[in-house]
Structure formats: structure tokens, C-alpha cells
Amino acid sequence: MLKEPPSGQRQLHTSEIQADLVVIGGGLAGTCCAIAAAREGLKTVLIQDRPMLGGNASSEVRLWILGATSHLGNNNRWSREGGVTNEILEENLYRNRQGNPYILDTILLEKVLEEPNLTLLLDTAVDEVEMVGDEISSVRAFCPQNSTVYRVAAPLFCDASGDGVVAFLAGAAFRMGAEAREEFDEGFAPDDAFGQLLGHSMYFYTKDVGTPVKYTAPSWALKDITEIPRYRQFNTNMQGCNFWWLEYGGRLDTIHQSQEIKMELWKVIYGVWDHIKNSGNFPEAETLTLEWVGQIPGKRESRRFEGNYIISQKDVVERREFPDVVAHGGWAMDLHPGDGVYSKLPGCTQWHSKGVYGIPYRCYYSRNIKNLFLGGRLISASHVAFGSTRVMATCGAGGQAVGIAAALCHEKSCRPADLGEAAAMRELQRRLERRGQFLPGITSEDAADLARNAKASASSTYRLSELKTNKAWVRLDHSWAMLIPLSKGPVPAFSFEVSAEHAGALRVELWKAERAGEFTPEVLVDALEVPFPEGRADVAVRFQAALPEAGYHFVKVCEDPAVRLRVSDQRVTGVVSVSNAYNKAVATSAVQEPPAGIGIDRFEFWLPKRRPEGRNLAMTVEPAVEVFGADNVLSGPARPTVLPNAWVADPADTAPELWLDWEAPVEIGRVVIEFDPDWDHPMESVLMTHPEEVVPFMVRAFELVDGDGNVLHTCAGHHSARFEWNPAASVKTARLGLRIKETAGAPAAVFRFRCFA
Incomplete structure (x- = not known):
């Protein structure tokens, strides 16, 4: 005591x-x-x-x-x-x-x-x-x-x-x-009428309990919902981050007046819920209850x-x-x-x-x-x-x-x-x-990486010659394109299966970005009008251009609602379909159209769809695109940029292997392998659900082996971009191999294979 x-x-x-x-x-x-x-x-x-x-x-x-x-x-x-x-x-x-x-x-x-x-x-x-x-x-x-x-x-x-x-x-x-526009020559700098600070936001969740729930608003809740100009946007399907625009405080001191800002946001939220529950405009809300309201606002x-x-x-x-x-x-x-x-x-x-x-x-x-x-x-x-x-x-x-x-x-x-x-x-x-950081425009030479002095080889290498159809179709209500890495020289021929309501001509274009490593179609490289009959047919596209350098290009099939294209379930690292159907969550148009004089570029949005909908267009490619070789694993960056930067195995290879060979044995104390975590997927952390626990491009199980076939390390259930192995004692070998036992669906792919003493 x-x-x-x-x-x-x-x-x-x-x-x-x-x-x-x-x-x-x-x-x-x-x-x-x-x-x-x-x-x-x-x-x-x-x-x-x-x-x-x-x-x-x-x-x-x-x-x-x-x-x-x-x-x-x-x-x-x-x-x-x-x-x-x-x-x-x-x-x-x-x-x-x-x-x-x-x-x-x-x-x-x-x-x-x-x-x-x-x-x-x-x-x-x-x-x-x-x-x-x-x-x-x-x-x-x-x-x-x-x-x-x-x-x-x-x-x-x-x-x-x-x-x-x-x-x-x-x-x-x-x-x-x-800042004033003049300080940094910023055309988008706001004036006082717009406001100079971003406010706080607060979210709330609802729950359907299956039985009628009444709600009596607190006395301090917002009484007149029309004080919120966008009050007609409220509906019972919205919750959480959908209410990011329940924002307040941009005219106040966002530090020292945070408590006042929070109280105003509570006033709004409980008033909004009063409107949803008691206005009579939302009969579907009868069995909904207010499950959670933020206790602190999100500061911007x-x-x-x-x-x-x-x-x-x-x-x-x-x-x-x-x-x-x-x-x-x-x-x-x-x-x-x-x-x-x-x-x-x-x-x-x-x-x-x-x-x-x-x-x-x-x-x-x-x-x-x-x-x-x-x-x-x-x-x-x-x-x-x-x-x-x-x-x-x-x-x-x-x-x-x-x-x-x-x-x-x-x-x-x-x-x-x-x-x-x-x-x-x-x-x-x-x-x-x-450590996996992406640095635009920078690929560092890492003298400590022993793999730089090795020769890389593989049991097989992917050749992009065909994306097989799953027998489904997509209608060309919008233009679609395949974003494909192409080698220097003549452009390969592409073939698509179409289904047309009437005969006509399909416009197909080849585009690229002005800057290597970017993905906005700005430069028209070539264009064709390809005739097609009524009904089903294969349409062959033979561009005449020769490419001065390798890089990503858009093979664009232009909008025609009378035409459908076959799609494919095949997914390959560094290859994706995009369309100019815009994302309503972050845009109001398929084209960014800024006012004149604010220093913002006009350009088209070309976007992939989320899985499970996001599928490639079915097609054949002749000759095959061959940019997925084993040498890619010896240098960075560890994601697609100008090219895929990855070794990809042939899908028919049931036991893919990737090898590093040195002229003389080296002492290896650490191995870092970077797989494909689908760098395109946003992976939002809350509220939005995702179609899978592990992206389909991921290598799930593998072994590290030496030149004599001895298994040095086994990994199963892998689901991360980076794998790092630090053996208890360094390994001396002139050959190190990666044997892939399982992927999450797509062909095995590796961006980077590094070794350190």
C-alpha cells in the first residue's frame, strides 16, 4: 500500500x-x-x-x-x-x-x-x-x-x-x-472569393438493422437542410468517404478553431441524418440507424x-x-x-x-x-x-x-x-x-548489387503474339486502346474479331505520349480505316509506320456503337487495356478542359477499368512483341515505365525458372526480388472493396536454389512486391536460381533480382 x-x-x-x-x-x-x-x-x-x-x-x-x-x-x-x-x-x-x-x-x-x-x-x-x-x-x-x-x-x-x-x-x-498568382506564376492560385485554405471533413456510416429505427435530432443539429446548396445529392447509399464534401473551416483558423469546425460538422451531419430519416423523402431509410460518426475531423x-x-x-x-x-x-x-x-x-x-x-x-x-x-x-x-x-x-x-x-x-x-x-x-x-521507392527519371547504378555482373537467363520468355478471347464482347460506345510496349522498327500487325450490325470501316490509330515513360496519347503515329462486313469477322490492322525507338504505344480502336470487339481474360505484366470513358469519382469529362490562362494542360483521359471488369481486348500480334526477356531483372526501375522492365515467363511454362550466373563464385548475404504487385491498382485502404486478396500478377510460391540444385530457401503464400532473404550465413555460389511454383493467375513475372554481399 x-x-x-x-x-x-x-x-x-x-x-x-x-x-x-x-x-x-x-x-x-x-x-x-x-x-x-x-x-x-x-x-x-x-x-x-x-x-x-x-x-x-x-x-x-x-x-x-x-x-x-x-x-x-x-x-x-x-x-x-x-x-x-x-x-x-x-x-x-x-x-x-x-x-x-x-x-x-x-x-x-x-x-x-x-x-x-x-x-x-x-x-x-x-x-x-x-x-x-x-x-x-x-x-x-x-x-x-x-x-x-x-x-x-x-x-x-x-x-x-x-x-x-x-x-x-x-x-x-x-x-x-x-500565395498570390504572381509569386510562383500559378494560374490556378485562388482568390479571396474562392478561399485560401482547405477545410476539415467528417464522415459517417449507417447500418440496416432490419427493423424500423426512429431518430430524434439533437437541439443543436442543422434545422434547414437547404442551407447546404448540394443537399439534393444526399441519398441512403452514401456513407464514409462519399461525404468528403461535408467540409467546413476554410474561412477559419484551421489550427486554433478546430473545435469550432468540429462542432459545425457535427451540426451538419446530425442535421443531414434528420433530413434523411424524417423528411419523408427517403422511405428506404426506415430501418437504417446511424452506426458511426467521426469524433475528430479529417484535416486537410x-x-x-x-x-x-x-x-x-x-x-x-x-x-x-x-x-x-x-x-x-x-x-x-x-x-x-x-x-x-x-x-x-x-x-x-x-x-x-x-x-x-x-x-x-x-x-x-x-x-x-x-x-x-x-x-x-x-x-x-x-x-x-x-x-x-x-x-x-x-x-x-x-x-x-x-x-x-x-x-x-x-x-x-x-x-x-x-x-x-x-x-x-x-x-x-x-x-x-x-527499399522499393519509385523515383521518376532516376535509375541509380548500385555498385553493391552483385547481380549487375551476372548473366540472366530463364526457362522461357513470354512473347506477346495473342490474347485469347473469352468469347465475351465489348461494344465500342467509347474508344478503346491496348497500351502495348513496342520495339524499335516496323510496327507489328494486329488482328481483332469484330461483330458489326452493318458493314462499315473501323478507324484504328497508333498513338504515343510526347514523353517516354508517360501514358497520355498525344502524338498520332499512324491511322487506318479498315473495312469490315456485317456480322462477325477478323479485322487485320497493318500500320505502315516504323518506330524510331522502343516504348509504349496506344493501339486505339475508335468509337463505333455498331461494333463490338472480343475481350480476353488473359492478364500480362506491363500490358493493359484503356478507354476514354472517364472516372466519375474524380472527373466530369473524358477530356480535361481547363479555362484559358490558368496554366493547366488540356488532354484526354485514357483509363483502365477495375477488376474484375478490367479485361484486355482479344487480339493477335504478328510478329510477336518480344520485350519481356530475363535481362530486364538486372536493372530498374521495378515497374513499367518506358518498357515493362520485367521478365515474364511463357504461360505454357509449368515450372518457370530464372537464373543468375557469374563467371566466378560470389558471396551472397542478402537477396532482394521484386515481383509484380499491380502498380496500377489503387488499393484504397478503407470503404472501397477489392475483388481479390492477392493481385493476379503476383508470384505466390517459389524456391531459391544454387547451381547444384540445392534448395536454399522456400517461400509459400507470398503476396508482396518485395521479397528479401537474409541467410544466417552467406552463400557462396556461381549460380543462383528462382524456381516459381505458383502464381495468382497471370504468367510469372519478376521486375528485379538483386544480390548483395
């Missing part, structure tokens, strides 16, 4: 922690940063002021994780973020394809708790920093759950707290609101801190190349009216770029606090560019970049800005690529 007599003023229990890196904020950015740093060997502390990880992705807010793929609503093919972000999304798909937010909570927590170098402090809020000159020496944080004050000291800090509490307290330069924007570079509209639109690129983005520049749900304007205005863009390292550290990294939505960006960089998967990729940069700073005993030196930046980019 503890008994204490009366005393003078007492002090709270205090815990002192010394770390290599302190990360403040456990949203996706902070979580990915902390995991990446811990895996690099840094003693890392992650401080999160909420009871769970994930921030806006957590069960407290329930917004889906999304980034460059934009719900398959733009032309950014194979663009999903890699590294830790992808690892989380893949695991969530495998365990939780129905999108239960509580399961995602457990996955995020598991990823953090599995790291021995990582200390997690939940329910702990930082409220003080200690400075030594222009550097942070420690932070003070309080956890009311265990009544403990933590003082955490480190040479390096990352603020990924959303509002930038540590950066603010430390005195880091920041911005809040929209507050402070943005200044780094040594501020990314802006032209960087996004022009997809400018940066020598210090460490992450990529691809979400639209997505701005919302300041009046939010009460605005008569559309809930958002989105303008896409023609492809993904790189984010420079200089955006990820403070320009005046010398040991402070910036993570998440508070990185160095203008308000317009922030409209794109703010989304969670993009923030997660940036978090991984910061975590690995911190490891390099630790090793070199330097400050974040010092990594801008060319040799240090090349090393940072090499390490990011090793």
Missing part, C-alpha cells in the same frame, strides 16, 4: 529518452518515416497524440489511403507509391479487402511494434521544444493515459504532426493560406513549412525533373472552396498533370531549423501544389524518404541540408530504390 503525507507541489513522473531520430506525428507519413529509419538501424521514437496510428487513415477518421493512382482516374499508369506505403497497402489488401478501418489500425500498429529499433508513444502530445542555437535538442511530451512527461532528445527530428507543432515551436519559417490544410525549395504549380504540371528527387506525386491539384459544404461552388476543382511528378529532397527539411525534417502535409509546397502533395500515399512516400535520409545523416554526422551534395544524394537515392 502506498501512502503519502501532504507535501508541497509535486512533479509528474518523467521519463528521459535518448534517440537517434524523433518523429512527431503518427499519420501515414510519420509511421512510414519511423519504420524506414528503424529498419536502417536508427534508434527511433515515434510520438503520436492519438490512441492509434494512421491519422486520417485511422478508424477515427476513415479516409482511404490514396495517391498518384487517383482511383484509376488519371493517366498515371503503374504509379502506386512503393516502399513502406505499398507494404502497408498490400498487407491491408491481403487481410482486409473489404476495407474495415479497425483492421487497418492493427496492421499499422503491427508494422511499428515489429521494429526493435522503434519506440512508440501513443496518446502523447508534444507541447515544448528545447533549442540549442538553430537546432532542436529535445522535445517535451505528455501522456495523460499514464500521467507521464517524456523528454526525448536526439540529434535529428522529423515533424509529421500535420499542424507542425514542433516546427512551429522551434521557430521554423512557415506559410498558411494561398494548416501550416506549410518552408524548405530550401517550395514546390509549386509548374513543377507539378510540367513534371519538372529534379536531381534530388526522393518521392513522387500524381494526385490532382485539388482545391476546395473556403465555404466548404455551404458553398454554391463545386465541392472541389481538380486539375491533373499528364503524368507523375518528382518531389525534391529540398522540400523535406526546414530552411532555418538545421536538424528538422518535414513530413506529411506540412512539407515545403505552395498552396496550389499542396493540393496534390497533401494526400496520404504521397505523404507516406515522403516519410520513407525522410527516414532513410535521417539514417544517412546519422552515419555521416551531418545535417539534412548536407545531403544535397551530389555524392550523398546519389547514395540516398540508391537506398530509397533498394
Whole structure:
């Protein structure tokens, strides 16, 4: 029994922690940063002021994780973020394809708790920093759950707290609101009438309990639903992220007035539910109950801190190349009216770029606090560019970049800005690529990769000569195209089976993007009018063009509602069908038509459909396309870009094998193999369901064997883009093989096969 007599003023229990890196904020950015740093060997502390990880992705807010793929609503093919972000999304798909937010909570927590170098402090809020000159020496944080004050000291800090509490307290330069158009020559910069800040949103879920449920609104709920100009959009099928436009606060201080913003959003939600339940306009709502309402709003924007570079509209639109690129983005520049749900304007205005863009390292550290990294939505960006960089998967990729940069700073005993030196930046980019990060325009030469000196061979190689029909048809209500990698030289002949209501001529065109590695059809290479009879027939397409270089091309079959084409169930890495039927979730037209003078490109959207609907067009190709050889696994990037960059096995090969051969034995202490996780699939984390737990392109079971046929390692049930094997003792061999035992349906494919001493 503890008994204490009366005393003078007492002090709270205090815990002192010394770390290599302190990360403040456990949203996706902070979580990915902390995991990446811990895996690099840094003693890392992650401080999160909420009871769970994930921030806006957590069960407290329930917004889906999304980034460059934009719900398959733009032309950014194979663009999903890699590294830790992808690892989380893949695991969530495998365990939780129905999108239960509580399961995602457990996955995020598991990823953090599995790291021995990582200390997690939940329910702990930082409220003080200690400075030594222009550097942070420690932070003070309080956890009311265990009544403990933590003082955490480190040479390096990352603020990924959303509002930038540590950066603010430390005195880091920041911005809040929209820049004038003139500052960065941003035609899309909003004026005061539109609003200079994005507001908060709050979601709610409903449940059908099978018996009538009454509802009496609280006295403070919104009484007049017509105060919401878009109130006619409400229906009983909407819930969760469909209510992203229940937004408020863009005219207020989105930091210090967050409680007022939350109360207004509650007022709206409970008033909306009163309208649905009691207006008489929704008889189908009789058995619905309000299952869940967000307790905290999802914040979009507050402070943005200044780094040594501020990314802006032209960087996004022009997809400018940066020598210090460490992450990529691809979400639209997505701005919302300041009046939010009460605005008569559309809930958002989105303008896409023609492809993904790189984010420079200089955006990820403070320009005046010398040991402070910036993570998440508070990185160095203008308000317009922030409209794109703010989304969670993009923030997660940036978090991984910061975590690995911190490891390099630790090793070199330097400050974040010092990594801008060319040799240090090349090393940072090499390490990011090793961990699965995609860096647009960068493919690092990794001298440590033993596979660079090996010869790659395979038991078979895929030749794209035919995509067999499943006997189903697609009507040409829209134009369709096959996005196909073609070799330099003459274009092969293509043949499609058509079914026509009457005789006519089918227009078929060959297009490519202006920039290699992008997927917007901008340059017409060739076009044909191919006659066809009434009824069924094979239509042969023989373009006359010769291609000056290899790359992806669109074989486009133009719209004709009187014609149907056969489709195929065959799926192959690096080959996909697209159409110009737009995605209504993120666009209002099949063509992006910006107003004149705002600095945004006009272009067509060419989009794949989600599985299970997303099927290729059935066709034959003569001569066969041969770009899937084993040599592709020796270099990157590990996803389709200019070409597929993958070895793909012949579908008829029942036991595919891939081999690396060296002229002399090498000592192998680590093997990294990168499979195909379908980089095109958005893998939204909550609410939206997915058709499978493992994408059909994935290798599911395999063995690693040496030149004598000895099995070194066996793996079953695999479902991740990256496989890493660290043997207990290094393996000395002149030959290393990958024997594939099972795939998830598509032909076996490998992007990269690396070995390290």
C-alpha cells in the first residue's frame, strides 16, 4: 500500500529518452518515416497524440489511403507509391479487402511494434521544444493515459504532426493560406472569393438493422437542410468517404478553431441524418440507424513549412525533373472552396498533370531549423501544389524518404541540408530504390548489387503474339486502346474479331505520349480505316509506320456503337487495356478542359477499368512483341515505365525458372526480388472493396536454389512486391536460381533480382 503525507507541489513522473531520430506525428507519413529509419538501424521514437496510428487513415477518421493512382482516374499508369506505403497497402489488401478501418489500425500498429529499433508513444502530445542555437535538442511530451512527461532528445527530428507543432515551436519559417498568382506564376492560385485554405471533413456510416429505427435530432443539429446548396445529392447509399464534401473551416483558423469546425460538422451531419430519416423523402431509410460518426475531423490544410525549395504549380504540371528527387506525386491539384459544404461552388476543382511528378529532397527539411525534417502535409509546397502533395500515399512516400535520409545523416554526422551534395544524394537515392521507392527519371547504378555482373537467363520468355478471347464482347460506345510496349522498327500487325450490325470501316490509330515513360496519347503515329462486313469477322490492322525507338504505344480502336470487339481474360505484366470513358469519382469529362490562362494542360483521359471488369481486348500480334526477356531483372526501375522492365515467363511454362550466373563464385548475404504487385491498382485502404486478396500478377510460391540444385530457401503464400532473404550465413555460389511454383493467375513475372554481399 502506498501512502503519502501532504507535501508541497509535486512533479509528474518523467521519463528521459535518448534517440537517434524523433518523429512527431503518427499519420501515414510519420509511421512510414519511423519504420524506414528503424529498419536502417536508427534508434527511433515515434510520438503520436492519438490512441492509434494512421491519422486520417485511422478508424477515427476513415479516409482511404490514396495517391498518384487517383482511383484509376488519371493517366498515371503503374504509379502506386512503393516502399513502406505499398507494404502497408498490400498487407491491408491481403487481410482486409473489404476495407474495415479497425483492421487497418492493427496492421499499422503491427508494422511499428515489429521494429526493435522503434519506440512508440501513443496518446502523447508534444507541447515544448528545447533549442540549442538553430537546432532542436529535445522535445517535451505528455501522456495523460499514464500521467507521464517524456523528454526525448536526439540529434535529428522529423515533424509529421500535420499542424507542425514542433516546427512551429522551434521557430521554423512557415506559410498558411494561398500565395498570390504572381509569386510562383500559378494560374490556378485562388482568390479571396474562392478561399485560401482547405477545410476539415467528417464522415459517417449507417447500418440496416432490419427493423424500423426512429431518430430524434439533437437541439443543436442543422434545422434547414437547404442551407447546404448540394443537399439534393444526399441519398441512403452514401456513407464514409462519399461525404468528403461535408467540409467546413476554410474561412477559419484551421489550427486554433478546430473545435469550432468540429462542432459545425457535427451540426451538419446530425442535421443531414434528420433530413434523411424524417423528411419523408427517403422511405428506404426506415430501418437504417446511424452506426458511426467521426469524433475528430479529417484535416486537410494548416501550416506549410518552408524548405530550401517550395514546390509549386509548374513543377507539378510540367513534371519538372529534379536531381534530388526522393518521392513522387500524381494526385490532382485539388482545391476546395473556403465555404466548404455551404458553398454554391463545386465541392472541389481538380486539375491533373499528364503524368507523375518528382518531389525534391529540398522540400523535406526546414530552411532555418538545421536538424528538422518535414513530413506529411506540412512539407515545403505552395498552396496550389499542396493540393496534390497533401494526400496520404504521397505523404507516406515522403516519410520513407525522410527516414532513410535521417539514417544517412546519422552515419555521416551531418545535417539534412548536407545531403544535397551530389555524392550523398546519389547514395540516398540508391537506398530509397533498394527499399522499393519509385523515383521518376532516376535509375541509380548500385555498385553493391552483385547481380549487375551476372548473366540472366530463364526457362522461357513470354512473347506477346495473342490474347485469347473469352468469347465475351465489348461494344465500342467509347474508344478503346491496348497500351502495348513496342520495339524499335516496323510496327507489328494486329488482328481483332469484330461483330458489326452493318458493314462499315473501323478507324484504328497508333498513338504515343510526347514523353517516354508517360501514358497520355498525344502524338498520332499512324491511322487506318479498315473495312469490315456485317456480322462477325477478323479485322487485320497493318500500320505502315516504323518506330524510331522502343516504348509504349496506344493501339486505339475508335468509337463505333455498331461494333463490338472480343475481350480476353488473359492478364500480362506491363500490358493493359484503356478507354476514354472517364472516372466519375474524380472527373466530369473524358477530356480535361481547363479555362484559358490558368496554366493547366488540356488532354484526354485514357483509363483502365477495375477488376474484375478490367479485361484486355482479344487480339493477335504478328510478329510477336518480344520485350519481356530475363535481362530486364538486372536493372530498374521495378515497374513499367518506358518498357515493362520485367521478365515474364511463357504461360505454357509449368515450372518457370530464372537464373543468375557469374563467371566466378560470389558471396551472397542478402537477396532482394521484386515481383509484380499491380502498380496500377489503387488499393484504397478503407470503404472501397477489392475483388481479390492477392493481385493476379503476383508470384505466390517459389524456391531459391544454387547451381547444384540445392534448395536454399522456400517461400509459400507470398503476396508482396518485395521479397528479401537474409541467410544466417552467406552463400557462396556461381549460380543462383528462382524456381516459381505458383502464381495468382497471370504468367510469372519478376521486375528485379538483386544480390548483395
